[in-house]
Amino acid sequence: MFRGLTFEPFISPALWITLAIVSAVILMWYGWNRVGTLSQHRWITIISLTSIGIGAVLLILLNPTWIEPVAPPAGKPLLTLLLDNSASMDIDDVAEGETRYQSAIKIANVLSANLQSRFDVRIRKFSSIATPADLNELAALSPEGVDTDMTGAITSSITDDRPQGQALFLLSDGIHNGPGGITSLLDVLRTTKAMAIPIYTKTFGGDSQLKDLEVSLSRPQELSFVGQQVPVTVVLKQRGSVTDKSNVSLMYDGKEIDNKEVSLAANDEATVQFEVQQKQAGLYRYEVQLKPMPQEATTANNSATLLLRVVQEPIRVLLLEGKPYWDGKFLMRTLASDPSLELDAVVRLSETRYLKRSLRLQKSSLESKGAQPGSTDGKSPEVNIHRIESSTILNDPRSIIDDADRLSEYQVVVLGRDSECFLSEELVERLKTWVSRDGGSLVCYRGSPVASVSQGLGQMLPVRWSQTRESRFRMSLTDRGASLNWLMPSAGSDEKILDQLPSLTTSATPERPKPLAVVLARSQKSDESSPVVTYQTYGTGRVVAIEGSGMWRWAFLAPQFQKHDAIYGSLWQSLLRWLVSSVGLVPGQDMVLRSEKVRFSTDESVSALLLMREDATGDAVPKVELIDSAGKTLDTVAPVPLGEEPGVYQVLFGQLPEGHYRSSVIGKDASADKSSTSIVFDVRQQFLEKIEVTARPDIMARIASESGGAVIEDPNPDQIAQEFQEHISHSLPQRTVRFSAWDRWWVLLSVILIWGIVWGLRRSGGLI
Numbered sequence: 001m002f003r004g005l006t007f008e009p010f011i012s013p014a015l016w017i018t019l020a021i022v023s024a025v026i027l028m029w030y031g032w033n034r035v036g037t038l039s040q041h042r043w044i045t046i047i048s049l050t051s052i053g054i055g056a057v058l059l060i061l062l063n064p065t066w067i068e069p070v071a072p073p074a075g076k077p078l079l080t081l082l083l084d085n086s087a088s089m090d091i092d093d094v095a096e097g098e099t100r101y102q103s104a105i106k107i108a109n110v111l112s113a114n115l116q117s118r119f120d121v122r123i124r125k126f127s128s129i130a131t132p133a134d135l136n137e138l139a140a141l142s143p144e145g146v147d148t149d150m151t152g153a154i155t156s157s158i159t160d161d162r163p164q165g166q167a168l169f170l171l172s173d174g175i176h177n178g179p180g181g182i183t184s185l186l187d188v189l190r191t192t193k194a195m196a197i198p199i200y201t202k203t204f205g206g207d208s209q210l211k212d213l214e215v216s217l218s219r220p221q222e223l224s225f226v227g228q229q230v231p232v233t234v235v236l237k238q239r240g241s242v243t244d245k246s247n248v249s250l251m252y253d254g255k256e257i258d259n260k261e262v263s264l265a266a267n268d269e270a271t272v273q274f275e276v277q278q279k280q281a282g283l284y285r286y287e288v289q290l291k292p293m294p295q296e297a298t299t300a301n302n303s304a305t306l307l308l309r310v311v312q313e314p315i316r317v318l319l320l321e322g323k324p325y326w327d328g329k330f331l332m333r334t335l336a337s338d339p340s341l342e343l344d345a346v347v348r349l350s351e352t353r354y355l356k357r358s359l360r361l362q363k364s365s366l367e368s369k370g371a372q373p374g375s376t377d378g379k380s381p382e383v384n385i386h387r388i389e390s391s392t393i394l395n396d397p398r399s400i401i402d403d404a405d406r407l408s409e410y411q412v413v414v415l416g417r418d419s420e421c422f423l424s425e426e427l428v429e430r431l432k433t434w435v436s437r438d439g440g441s442l443v444c445y446r447g448s449p450v451a452s453v454s455q456g457l458g459q460m461l462p463v464r465w466s467q468t469r470e471s472r473f474r475m476s477l478t479d480r481g482a483s484l485n486w487l488m489p490s491a492g493s494d495e496k497i498l499d500q501l502p503s504l505t506t507s508a509t510p511e512r513p514k515p516l517a518v519v520l521a522r523s524q525k526s527d528e529s530s531p532v533v534t535y536q537t538y539g540t541g542r543v544v545a546i547e548g549s550g551m552w553r554w555a556f557l558a559p560q561f562q563k564h565d566a567i568y569g570s571l572w573q574s575l576l577r578w579l580v581s582s583v584g585l586v587p588g589q590d591m592v593l594r595s596e597k598v599r600f601s602t603d604e605s606v607s608a609l610l611l612m613r614e615d616a617t618g619d620a621v622p623k624v625e626l627i628d629s630a631g632k633t634l635d636t637v638a639p640v641p642l643g644e645e646p647g648v649y650q651v652l653f654g655q656l657p658e659g660h661y662r663s664s665v666i667g668k669d670a671s672a673d674k675s676s677t678s679i680v681f682d683v684r685q686q687f688l689e690k691i692e693v694t695a696r697p698d699i700m701a702r703i704a705s706e707s708g709g710a711v712i713e714d715p716n717p718d719q720i721a722q723e724f725q726e727h728i729s730h731s732l733p734q735r736t737v738r739f740s741a742w743d744r745w746w747v748l749l750s751v752i753l754i755w756g757i758v759w760g761l762r763r764s765g766g767l768i
Helices: 013-033 040-061 100-115 135-139 150-157 180-193 326-336 365-370 399-400 423-436 455-462 479-483 551-555 561-565 566-582 697-707 717-731 743-766
Strands: 004-007 066-070 078-084 120-125 130-132 168-170 199-203 213-218 221-227 229-238 243-253 254-264 268-276 282-289 303-311 315-321 341-348 354-361 387-394 412-417 441-444 465-473 476-479 505-508 518-525 531-538 541-546 592-596 599-601 605-611 622-627 633-637 648-656 659-665 676-685 734-738
Touching: 004 168, 078 100, 078 150, 078 180, 100 120, 100 135, 100 531, 100 717, 120 135, 120 150, 135 199, 135 282, 135 697, 150 180, 150 315, 180 697, 199 697, 199 717, 213 282, 221 566, 229 243, 229 282, 243 268, 254 268, 282 599, 282 676, 303 676, 315 326, 315 399, 326 354, 326 551, 326 622, 326 743, 341 399, 354 399, 365 622, 387 399, 399 423, 412 566, 423 441, 423 455, 423 531, 423 541, 441 566, 476 479, 476 531, 479 518, 479 622, 505 531, 505 648, 541 566, 551 566, 551 743, 592 659, 592 676, 605 659, 605 676, 633 648
Parallel strands: 078 120, 078 168, 168 199, 221 303, 315 341, 315 412, 412 441, 441 541, 599 676
Antiparallel strands: 004 066, 066 734, 120 130, 213 229, 229 268, 243 254, 243 282, 282 303, 341 354, 354 387, 465 505, 476 518, 518 531, 531 541, 592 605, 605 648, 622 633, 622 659, 659 676
């Protein structure tokens, strides 16, 4: 650490040099002119003392400063050992037949014993949460955590006030499946680097793979109208080699109604399709079951639940486009292929010409559905769907929704760009009422629907936009978006599917979402990601904003990516079913109970949404009961208001044990449609930690590099101590105390004394 004298001039160096030169010239001129007028001894004394006086002033202008080092704060630097105790650490793929957990404890013991003299060593264990631990207690425990949240573990282990320095040593297999994914983990690592907190990592385990069978549904919630046959696509995934054939059963009301045998290859996926049909409106719960095998790592993923909501009428969608574009054309084609939809699409062709295209289900076909002998075994005669298409040229597009009654015919309104020609002030107010009171859903599918968003329209939208230069981006699902399962139409899907799809274009960047908005997808920009798919509840309805143009290319992929062609259709069909199934009050309904998900995990809070018409909220808000699979009432919950919109309530059930549950509104008239006031859902344990057990040294290496730490392959106490000490010496600022070397009474007195002596000598010699 530096110690000594330095200079911090009061004036610029150029000015100081100029003053020094001018002073020297004047002193030489003065001395030359006074030769012979004074005695030689007096002349030498005056010139010498004057030089010293000028030099002292110039030296003070340089502000000589003395720097003294300050002793470091008392105490030892903090070293926190973070020990992973999730279920994946119980794999015995480390040397000498040890489990990853046992090996981690052995290393933690060695480090703790050898580093206590130099560091304040603390032990913490983590899986879903991080807690302080004692090594003696840890040795007697088995790793049983259901997930691994390294983001939360690192965040909770950081101490704000530790001037001596601190570091983390992460002992894990690198599997991270906590909330926020890798994005939130990288955000935390940037924070630790800014705080000079390095993270050293040691990875346990290798490329292990367990044997397991898993069944999932491409869409766990389906919507149909009476008599319609609904295809149910089931995806089977085999890890390792458990069997070459497996039986898949479709269950309803505890009975098997269909069974199919599927051939499976090792480490492969396969699909099987069932068909279901109901002849009455209501909510129906099906379950797909896979025959358990003794070699499986877990049987928690051997079943999947399907909720089928049957309605009397198909979904009606209104699409408004400000000008023809490929996005609108492909969207109309996709919506037209869905037998559950009826579509009105209005596209502006010129200032006074608008093309209206309507797709209707044939009336005779709808009437025949009520007469069909529907059943729950999937073997009813198939109902043929016929569409009637018509086209009309309009002069005034607002005529199709010129009053509230005509707007209420639709469940979903989709807005494209340049929609100013449709959105008059009267229509915006009508849309706000339709969404908030009637439970309609508004979708802005190409970013901001207008160039300048009015105050009324802005109140509904979940984000605000700011104009920027045109840029391209790719989409990345958030945890909330991935849980909705919109992008899994086939067995060929994988986590990297969005990276293989064409990029989208935007010229307006969404700003920070509103407080109650939920982000389902973000951009994959390298600097700062922005929301791409965002929604918010507005009254009893929802408003969704989808950013970017060019999504039509997802339905027109290059040959090498054509296996993902179904993604575009799956996204829109799933979105519309989610909107209609999750929220919305149709005519004749006073209240509706909805849940966003079919399956919850045992470690997350279960909640539902109760929507009531504003004129129905005059009475007391009814309570909601929770019923288990045996029909026993477990709890009665009072809904609480959500947000400022009237008629929107949240029902909080909290964390629930594993099982099947039904929830219903109490006091609802028994003759009413029970499907609108009841929901069913499952609660299952997390199983990823038991099947996704391949160690991730790549994640551990990134944690080390992003935080300023290092990967420690062979955790030697001396090596770790050296790495930590070097980091402290380079990263922590040197603490010093600075004080002026000239600011002393005797210095000032000496300068004054010198100039006084010079003045006295000159006066005694007859000079001024």
